[in-house]
Amino acid sequence: MKKSVLRKYAQLLAQVGINVQPGQEVFIMADLDQPEFVAMVVEECYRRKAKKVVVDWDYQPLQKLHYRHRSLTTLGKVENYELARWQHYVDVLPCRLYIISEDPDGLRGINQTKMAKAQQKRFPIIKPMRDAMENKYQWCIAAVPGKAWAKKLFPELRASQAMEKLWQYILDAARVTDDPIAAWEEHNREVHERCDYLNSLGIKELHYTSSTGTDFTVGMMDRGRFSGASEKSLKGITFNPNIPSEECFISPKKGEAEGIVYATMPLSYQGQLIDKFWIRFHEGKAVEWDAEVNRDLLTKLITMDEGSCYLGECALVPYDSPIRNAELLFYNTLFDENAACHLALGNGYADTIQGFEELTLDECHAMGLNESMVHEDFMIGSADMNIDAVCRDGKTVPIFRNGNWAF
Secondary structure, three states: OOHHHHHHHHHHHHHHHOOOOOOOEEEEEEEOOOHHHHHHHHHHHHHOOOOEEEEEEEOHHHHHHHHHHOOHHHHHOOOHHHHHHHHHHHHHOOEEEEEEOOOOOOOOOOOHHHHHHHHHHHHHHHHHHHHHHOOOOOEEEEEOOOHHHHHHHOOOOOHHHHHHHHHHHHHHHOOOOOOHHHHHHHHHHHHHHHHHHHHHOOEEEEEEEOOOOOEEEEEEOOOEOOEOOOEEOOOOOEEOOEOOOOOEEEOEEEEEEEEEEEOOOOEEEOOEEEEEEEEEEEOOEEEEEEEEEOHHHHHHHHOOOOOOOOEEEEEEOOOOOHHHHOOOOOOOHHHHHHHOOEEEEEOOOHHHEOOHHHOOHHHHHHOOOOOOOOEEEEEOOOOOOEEEEEEOOOOEEEEEEOOEEOO
């Protein structure tokens, strides 16, 4: 891929993604696949006068070794130096950029129970610091090609060809055009206008149906609002948390979901794939489920904590979206969630409550916002999905017909 094109992508992530402000610190998490591109991003952050940029590298084979050889006690402990770093995040509120490229099957064979128990031990210790940072800083998730990921998508190609082809798909989805900054300004405007219309309806609940077997109703919080594309931190700084992003999303009301949903794409979770699965909800809670591939991992996800069996997000994405029209299954949630309507198990987003700026997290939870250590999207959209909004004034308004917007 031409360096001039990659430079535009790096600029996009620094300016539109995390929108680095002069004097801010930046922490980047990246896999080992594209160090030259990560260096470009670091340079672009410094060009925007970042105070300092820190890169933390990740590598799936090391994760597997750690979970194989460390005891559960060791894995579940949050060391003092880790706590000191989390406190630094709270004090400084740095930008956080996640540049992902992991192998969708990279953690196959890992001890799922051990991983889940270790995460459950660590979460209560880290949670107060995460809560203290909530909605106050800029963050963004974006992607670059990894060799194993590219070969999974294009097994017939040589590794170098597969990487180049995946680069092109990623850049197209991220709107890296002649002027990606302008392209994202226009895209953000269009998504915000659609969210404004949805919010004007006063939606009480959404009803989903499709030929896959999905027949599902989910309730909304009284002050719930749809969001999408760019957001604004409590510090007043605009950023784009996902590049790419095609969704209008909202956090539903905990305890109000009835019916069954069928996944229409595999779910990549913790470096493994869950596929051909369904979940039945009653009184908001997942009460029954099955999967042809990795049912045990799906069970681990749904039972991670008290909130992981409830929903934290409902996202509307038209079947006629740029990523869906690419006709490629990415085996990566960042992309696949932007190709279809989806739901998320677990934690909800406080900033989808009108006036959340004046509320505590406890007050948001009392309104019906779900709380969990996980937030995992799974795709349910299809070419014939219909969605109706039952509004608080008694009207029923079509939102989706045959997989696409009905307005």
